Amino acid sequence: MGLTVAMGGKGGTGKTTVAGLLIRYLIDHGMKPVLAVDADSNSNLNEVLGVALNETLGDAREQMKTDVPVGMTKDIYMELKVEQSLVEGDGFDLIAMGRPEGAGCYCAANNLLSGLLDRLIESYDYLVVDNEAGMEHFSRLTQKDIDLLLLVSDPSRRGLTAACRIVELVASLPIRIGGKMLVVNQVRVTPESWPEDVIKTFKEDEIAIFPADPVLAEYDRTGKPTALLPADSAVAQAAMALFDALIAKYRK
Numbered sequence: 001m002g003l004t005v006a007m008g009g010k011g012g013t014g015k016t017t018v019a020g021l022l023i024r025y026l027i028d029h030g031m032k033p034v035l036a037v038d039a040d041s042n043s044n045l046n047e048v049l050g051v052a053l054n055e056t057l058g059d060a061r062e063q064m065k066t067d068v069p070v071g072m073t074k075d076i077y078m079e080l081k082v083e084q085s086l087v088e089g090d091g092f093d094l095i096a097m098g099r100p101e102g103a104g105c106y107c108a109a110n111n112l113l114s115g116l117l118d119r120l121i122e123s124y125d126y127l128v129v130d131n132e133a134g135m136e137h138f139s140r141l142t143q144k145d146i147d148l149l150l151l152v153s154d155p156s157r158r159g160l161t162a163a164c165r166i167v168e169l170v171a172s173l174p175i176r177i178g179g180k181m182l183v184v185n186q187v188r189v190t191p192e193s194w195p196e197d198v199i200k201t202f203k204e205d206e207i208a209i210f211p212a213d214p215v216l217a218e219y220d221r222t223g224k225p226t227a228l229l230p231a232d233s234a235v236a237q238a239a240m241a242l243f244d245a246l247i248a249k250y251r252k
């Protein structure tokens with residue numbers, strides 16, 4: 001049994017929040033260990049999950065240029081760095097990709113990282129990848145098999161259009177996608193209709209609505225990990241109902 005989920009959508013819509021709630025759900029339902037991959041250069045999935053980050057793989061890539069001790073191969077160095085970057089949480093491990101590379105050649109480091117990440121991913125049945133808006137890492141990750149593409153949008157036309165564009169983009173990449181779901185998040189008033197793009201891209205049963213949740217906003221404001229939201233809060237309720245259905249449909 002297992003499941004690979006990739007998040008997508010415009011910035012600020014709730015991707016990381018929904019990823020965190022999904023990770024919590026998987027753990028609470030015994031579907032673990034989960035590997036959480038934070039593929040946002042502005043890493044913050046750890047805050048949603050309530051754990052501290054050590055280093056990111058981006059840091060490791062920089063350090064490989066200058067810091068490899070004499071007598072150590074780059075392979076071993078990067079292997080150690082990946083180990084050090086892996087944060088152990090309660091039922092999950094988290095690894096953050098970190099900032100994108102600066103100028104210069106990073107081919108060797110990237111190749112090593114791809115291989116090491118592939119090996120790491122293999123030891124987990126459940127994988128949740130929190131992507132940033134641009135999805136830069138999508139084509140980079142050798143994890144090419146995604147069971148579920150989980151798009152998150154706010155109710156704005158721009159957010160919804162961005163979600164549709166990502167579906168188009170991913171379709172053009174050599175990635176197998178099992179299925180997709182659009183979460184329209186932070187909804188105050190349920191819209192009467194969706195823009196044309198949305199209707200063309202998503203079937204009716206591929207659209208879910210999550211309410212704007214004052215309890216979540218309060219957790220966020222006071223710096224509490226939002227993945228630990230009480231189960232009776234509005235967004236947690238909507239998320240649990242959706243995840244029940246998605247797990248039944250997509251878990252292999």
Ligand SMILES: Nc1ncnc2c1ncn2[C@@H]1O[C@H](COP(=O)(O)OP(=O)(O)O)[C@@H](O)[C@H]1O
Binds near residue numbers: 015018187
């Ligand atoms: N349903 C919701 N109700 C209230 N606040 C929300 C909701 N979903 C997300 N937020 C808040 O919106 C902000 C952006 O969410 P985040 O998950 O970081 O978005 P993204 O990862 O897409 O940039 C955060 O402050 C988060 O707590």
Ligand SMILES: [Mg+2]
Binds near residue numbers: 015016017044130
């Ligand atoms: Mg995010």
